[in-house]
Amino acid sequence: MKQIDKPLALPIQKIITESERVKTFVFEYDFPGGPGQFVMCWIPGFDEKPFGIIKKDGEGFRISVAAVGESTKAMHMMEEGDLLGFRGPYGSVFTLPEDGKKIAMVAGGYGMVPLSYLAQEARKKEYEVHLFIGARNKQELLFKEWMAEIGALVHASTDDGSEGYKGFNTDLFKSNAENETYDKVYTVGPEIMEMKIAQICWEKNIPFEVSLERYMKCGFGICGQCSVDPTGWRMCVEGPVIDGEALKKIAEFGKYHRTASGEVQKYPWIKE
Amino acid sequence: MANLSVNLAGISLQNPTVLASGIMGVSSSSLKFVEENGAGAVTLKSIGPTERPGHKNPTVFAWREGIQNAVGLSNPGIENSIEKITTSVTQLDIPVFGSMFADTIDNFKRVGEKMASTGVAAIEVNLSCPNTEDDFGRMFALDTKMTSDLIKAVKSVVGDIPIFAKLSADSSEIVEVGKAAEAAGADAITAINTISGVVIDINMKRPILTNKVGGVSGPAIKPMGVRAVWNLYNSVKIPIIGTGGINTGEDAIEYIMAGATAIGIGSGVYYRGIDVFKKVTEEMSRFMEENRYKSVEEMRGIAHKAS
Numbered sequence: 294m295k296q297i298d299k300p301l302a303l304p305i306q307k308i309i310t311e312s313e314r315v316k317t318f319v320f321e322y323d324f325p326g327g328p329g330q331f332v333m334c335w336i337p338g339f340d341e342k343p344f345g346i347i348k349k350d351g352e353g354f355r356i357s358v359a360a361v362g363e364s365t366k367a368m369h370m371m372e373e374g375d376l377l378g379f380r381g382p383y384g385s386v387f388t389l390p391e392d393g394k395k396i397a398m399v400a401g402g403y404g405m406v407p408l409s410y411l412a413q414e415a416r417k418k419e420y421e422v423h424l425f426i427g428a429r430n431k432q433e434l435l436f437k438e439w440m441a442e443i444g445a446l447v448h449a450s451t452d453d454g455s456e457g458y459k460g461f462n463t464d465l466f467k468s469n470a471e472n473e474t475y476d477k478v479y480t481v482g483p484e485i486m487e488m489k490i491a492q493i494c495w496e497k498n499i500p501f502e503v504s505l506e507r508y509m510k511c512g513f514g515i516c517g518q519c520s521v522d523p524t525g526w527r528m529c530v531e532g533p534v535i536d537g538e539a540l541k542k543i544a545e546f547g548k549y550h551r552t553a554s555g556e557v558q559k560y561p562w563i564k565e
Numbered sequence: 566m567a568n569l570s571v572n573l574a575g576i577s578l579q580n581p582t583v584l585a586s587g588i589m590g591v592s593s594s595s596l597k598f599v600e601e602n603g604a605g606a607v608t609l610k611s612i613g614p615t616e617r618p619g620h621k622n623p624t625v626f627a628w629r630e631g632i633q634n635a636v637g638l639s640n641p642g643i644e645n646s647i648e649k650i651t652t653s654v655t656q657l658d659i660p661v662f663g664s665m666f667a668d669t670i671d672n673f674k675r676v677g678e679k680m681a682s683t684g685v686a687a688i689e690v691n692l693s694c695p696n697t698e699d700d701f702g703r704m705f706a707l708d709t710k711m712t713s714d715l716i717k718a719v720k721s722v723v724g725d726i727p728i729f730a731k732l733s734a735d736s737s738e739i740v741e742v743g744k745a746a747e748a749a750g751a752d753a754i755t756a757i758n759t760i761s762g763v764v765i766d767i768n769m770k771r772p773i774l775t776n777k778v779g780g781v782s783g784p785a786i787k788p789m790g791v792r793a794v795w796n797l798y799n800s801v802k803i804p805i806i807g808t809g810g811i812n813t814g815e816d817a818i819e820y821i822m823a824g825a826t827a828i829g830i831g832s833g834v835y836y837r838g839i840d841v842f843k844k845v846t847e848e849m850s851r852f853m854e855e856n857r858y859k860s861v862e863e864m865r866g867i868a869h870k871a872s
Binding site: 333338378511516525 | 587588589590591592594595596597598599610616617618619621622623624625626627628632634636639640641642645764766768769771773775831832834835838839
């Protein structure tokens with residue numbers, strides 16, 4: 294099936310409350326797209342934003358949305374049958390290793406959206422999947438039950454220690470990787486977390502893929518808004534999934550990103 | 566490969582493809598990426614007097630025949646852009662054209678003066694953004710007097726740097742506006758900008774774009790672009806950068822036969838990929854070899870000779 298570039302209005306089939314902050318919206322339509330790809334979701338009257346998709350078996354597709362801004366709060370007010378517009382899927386997909394069957398995924402916050410979809414596909418192909426999910430607290434550990442059901446090995450960590458390891462999932466992964474050998478690692482989450490995982494993987498020579506989020510406008514590679522320095526790669530076409538080797542060429546990774554105007558904005562941890 | 570070089574207002578281009586403003590022009594890295602994919606020259610995204618985030622999404626969408634956008638001239642403002650422009654000029658081997666917009670003639674002069682200091686090969690004056698009427702009022706390119714005053718004013722502050730007037734087919738007077746721009750000192754004309762349109766989602770019962778109205782580009786507007794070049798070619802002596810719906814070498818040659826000296830590519834990046842510049846030049850070369858044209862110049866305006 295081909296990419297859809299003009300918003301397609303679809304009724305919300307089902308709304309699932311995942312936590313205090315997160316709701317999942319399920320759609321009947323069999324939208325194309327693989328793990329790592331995203332759709333642009335039009336919230337009429339508010340905005341259009343990128344969301345990673347999940348295609349669960351026997352379903353069209355779903356997106357999970359945290360109520361963090363005006364438009365996502367508006368989405369949380371919507372009811373089953375209300376319309377959202379979708380175009381996509383956009384961007385690159387995660388690839389499973391051809392050599393070896395043991396993989397790890399490190400997900401921070403909503404990074405679980407693309408990674409849970411990848412975990413589902415990997416389990417179907419009988420990969421051993423280790424999932425390092427990090428969240429503020431127990432309630433925010435997304436899709437833990439679903440992941441356990443499909444046979445992924447969940448290593449939870451929370452900031453407050455309400456479940457699993459108390460602390461960062463990056464630390465938990467680091468100590469775990471001292472004793473375990475992974476054929477490939479996948480990480481999606483806040484860029485500072487992705488940076489730490491990239492460092493570990495580079496040091497240990499583990500192949501890995503990261504999903505790099507940048508401000509999106511067109512989604513299909515013409516506006517240049519999401520191009521990264523110095524390669525110019527568009528995170529909606531050449532990305533968002535970037536291979537660990539290619540990532541070495543993206544100098545802005547972990548340092549800065551661009552705002553809607555195109556102005557460079559340094560991350561708070563980067564000093565002048 | 567046929568010889569595709571052209572001379573555009575004294576600037577020599579290895580091939581006539583020019584990245585149109587507003588596409589891939591946010592950073593010097595993305596422009597370098599375009600150069601690597603075969604462009605003859607690149608135009609930066611328009612820069613204005615102050616930082617603008619642009620309109621809220623949805624700002625762009627596409628269908629088989631066209632792309633509609635109302636990005637709303639998002640840009641970091643001229644002060645924050647000087648270094649970026651200078652870097653682009655240094656890092657690219659092909660000519661880099663600046664592009665600017667503003668609300669008033671004074672602000673155009675202010676931006677133009679600063680842009681002229683960056684070493685750009687030319688400055689395109691965006692007189693015709695269709696998406697900022699609420700902020701800036703009617704576009705300059707709808708009026709011969711305003712166009713003339715603006716071009717004269719910009720010309721007075723940019724020294725020897727050639728300036729291109731970017732015109733709109735939203736004006737039925739495009740030829741008169743083109744003549745006014747030429748008389749005021751413009752060194753070339755870019756025709757055409759996107760054409761203003763409305764697309765409604767009938768299920769949502771509202772226009773798709775947040776701005777409601779937006780510029781249409783892509784194959785849908787090619788005949789209107791060719792017509793503008795066709796009519797301008799009969800009335801002005803300065804070169805024309807034909808722009809609007811060019812996806813193939815054949816499209817490019819059609820514009821050249823209508824009278825264009827160079828051709829702009831924007832939406833083509835969507836329809837054929839980032840290497841559209843390579844594809845278009847290869848296709849042009851093949852056509853020229855098959856039909857024994859020795860230069861682009863030989864084809865320019867040739868369709869006007871038909872009886």
